[in-house]
Structure formats: C-alpha cells, structure tokens
Amino acid sequence: METDPTGDEGTITWREVLAETEHRVMVAGLPAQEAHWIVEEASGSGPGGSLDGPVTVRGRAHHDAMVGRRLAGEPLQYILGRWAFRGLDLMVDPRVLIPRPETEVVAGLALAEVDRVAAGRTDSPVQVADLGTGSGAIGLSIAVERIGTRVWCTDVSTGALAVARANCAGLGRPARRVTLAEGSWFEALPTELKFSLDVVVANPPYVDRAGDLPVEVVAWEPAEALFAERDGRADLEALVDGAPTWLAPGGALVLEMSPDQVGDLADRARGVGFDEAEIHLDLAGRDRAVVARLAQ
Ligand code: SAM
Numbered sequence: 001m002e003t004d005p006t007g008d009e010g011t012i013t014w015r016e017v018l019a020e021t022e023h024r025v026m027v028a029g030l031p032a033q034e035a036h037w038i039v040e041e042a043s044g045s046g047p048g049g050s051l052d053g054p055v056t057v058r059g060r061a062h063h064d065a066m067v068g069r070r071l072a073g074e075p076l077q078y079i080l081g082r083w084a085f086r087g088l089d090l091m092v093d094p095r096v097l098i099p100r101p102e103t104e105v106v107a108g109l110a111l112a113e114v115d116r117v118a119a120g121r122t123d124s125p126v127q128v129a130d131l132g133t134g135s136g137a138i139g140l141s142i143a144v145e146r147i148g149t150r151v152w153c154t155d156v157s158t159g160a161l162a163v164a165r166a167n168c169a170g171l172g173r174p175a176r177r178v179t180l181a182e183g184s185w186f187e188a189l190p191t192e193l194k195f196s197l198d199v200v201v202a203n204p205p206y207v208d209r210a211g212d213l214p215v216e217v218v219a220w221e222p223a224e225a226l227f228a229e230r231d232g233r234a235d236l237e238a239l240v241d242g243a244p245t246w247l248a249p250g251g252a253l254v255l256e257m258s259p260d261q262v263g264d265l266a267d268r269a270r271g272v273g274f275d276e277a278e279i280h281l282d283l284a285g286r287d288r289a290v291v292a293r294l295a296q
C-alpha cells in the first residue's frame with residue numbers, strides 16, 4: 001500500500017470506496033465493472049489485489065478525478081491511459097483509436113498469413129507492414145508473437161506515431177524488429193520495399209461520415225482514425241489498389257472493414273489482381289475482414 005505524506009482518511013478502505021463508486025457508475029448507466037478498474041488504478045492494487053488498505057488523500061483525489069471524467073463521458077480507456085490488446089498492455093490517449101476486440105481477430109488473421117509465408121521460408125524474415133497503426137496494436141502484436149518477422153508500423157498522424165513509439169519502446173527485444181514511419185498509406189514506406197512485403201495489414205478509417213456512431217466514440221476518439229470519404233470506402237480502396245505494387249508473390253493483404261463493405265472490397269481485390277479474397281467474421285459473427293492473396 002502506498003504511504004502518503006499528506007496523511008490518510010484512516011477509517012475508509014478502498015473496498016468501501018468501491019461500493020460507493022459502483023453505485024455511482026450504475027446510476028449513470030455504466031457497468032459496475034468500470035468502478036473496479038478505476039479503484040484498482042487509484043489504489044495501485046492491480047487486478048484482484050487487496051482493497052482492504054486505507055484510502056490515502058492522494059489516492060482519493062486521483063480516484064475522484066477519474067470518476068468525474070468518466071461521468072462526463074470520457075472513455076474509460078483514455079482515463080486509465082492504457083488498454084489490453086491480445087497480450088499487450090498498450091498506452092492509449094486521445095491521439096489514437098482505442099483498440100477494439102474485433103481488431104484482435106484481424107491481427108490473428110495477419111498472424112495466420114505470417115505463418116503461411118514462414119512455412120515456405122527458411123532464412124529471411126517475414127516482412128510485415130501495419131498501415132495506420134494508431135497505438136501500434138496490430139503491428140506490435142505481430143512483432144511480439146512471431147520472432148521471425150520484420151514489422152513496419154506507419155501512420156499519417158504524428159501524434160498517433162508518438163503513441164506507437166512509446167508502446168514499441170515498452171516491448172524490449174521485439175522492438176528491434178520494428179520500424180515506425182510517418183506518411184499516407186504506402187507513401188510512408190521506402191521504395192526498396194516494393195514487391196517485397198509478405199503481409200500488409202490495416203484497420204483503416206472505414207466509417208461513413210453520414211452514419212451514426214455512439215456519441216462516446218464521435219466525441220472522444222480521433223476523427224481521422226474513424227471517418228473516410230466515399231461512404232467510408234476511400235482508404236480501403238486505396239489500400240486494395242496499392243497493395244499489389246508492394247506485396248511479394250504469394251503475399252497477403254488483410255483489411256478490417258464494416259460488414260456492408262466486405263463484398264465490394266473482396267470483388268475489388270480480385271479485380272486488381274489478387275488470386276483469391278476471403279471474407280472473415282468478427283467475434284459477433286459479422287463480416288469484418290478481407291484476406292486477399294497474390295499468386296505465388
Ligand atoms: N491500427 C490501429 C487499431 O487497429 O487500433 C488504429 C486504427 S484507426 C481505425 C486508423 C488509423 O489510420 C489511425 O491511427 C489514423 O491516424 C490512420 N490514418 C488515417 N488516414 C491515414 C493515411 N492516409 N495514411 C496512414 N494512416 C492513416
């Protein structure tokens with residue numbers, strides 16, 4: 001338990017604060033679990049740690065500030081400043097999209113492509129690019145989960161890339177196999193990589209500006225991470241059209257998108273020269289991703 005030179009409230013434990021906070025968040029229509037996350041953060045107990053210690057003045061102030069921000073509508077992930085993605089504990093702030101569970105599935109699809117390419121390879125690393133990396137969620141997961149990879153993480157947003165860089169620095173050894181680069185889609189990459197990437201993966205902005213997203217998303221998450229022109233398809237189309245110039249023979253493009261976009265984008269991939277284009281589901285059973293492969 002943290003000791004606090006400014007004193008403590010003595011008789012109050014974090015368990016009592018938790019009960020009070022659970023009540024407040026539930027009255028606001030939020031899940032009671034959110035109170036646990038906030039109290040664990042303020043108390044420093046960590047998940048499942050003891051909440052029987054006394055509440056310090058400083059801990060209480062931190063807790064109250066977090067609850068105030070949450071009740072004002074800010075996403076819990078920005079308040080905590082981090083969020084879990086696959087095995088990673090990623091720093092997140094309003095410069096980046098909060099990593100989503102459906103994107104964990106997309107990262108898994110990219111890993112399957114890495115494994116397919118690696119199976120036919122003995123020496124050189126599998127070259128991967130995560131375009132529009134945001135927090136680094138997809139690309140850093142690949143670097144950590146597969147040691148035989150060389151990973152490029154790019155973003156057009158300087159702020160997002162700063163977050164990805166901080167997350168990369170926290171990886172330790174796998175960070176040596178990661179390169180961060182700023183720029184729009186393939187323009188961020190050195191031209192020497194043309195026709196040599198094995199897997200290109202992206203969760204680009206794909207939301208139609210005219211569509212309705214939850215207010216919590218629109219009000220707090222970066223617009224440049226969410227919205228794309230032409231009914232949300234402009235960035236997806238640019239990635240499909242550009243990928244054949246950057247992928248090696250047998251390489252794959254893995255794209256996250258919305259259920260109403262998958263059919264057209266899979267057709268477009270076949271139209272620009274991909275040998276096959278498969279549609280994959282998210283955890284809720286909706287069409288969420290396209291995996292397109294070039295012939296060997
Ligand atoms: N890959 C992260 C994830 O899955 O959590 C972030 C995905 S977010 C939906 C889209 C990302 O693409 C944002 O970080 C945004 O800054 C970036 N982006 C938007 N336009 C871009 C462009 N023209 N070139 C590269 N990145 C772009």
Ligand code: GLN
Nearest residue numbers: 203204205206207225226
């Ligand atoms: N999954 C996000 C949302 O609808 C959209 C992410 C994106 O545009 N790539 O909240």
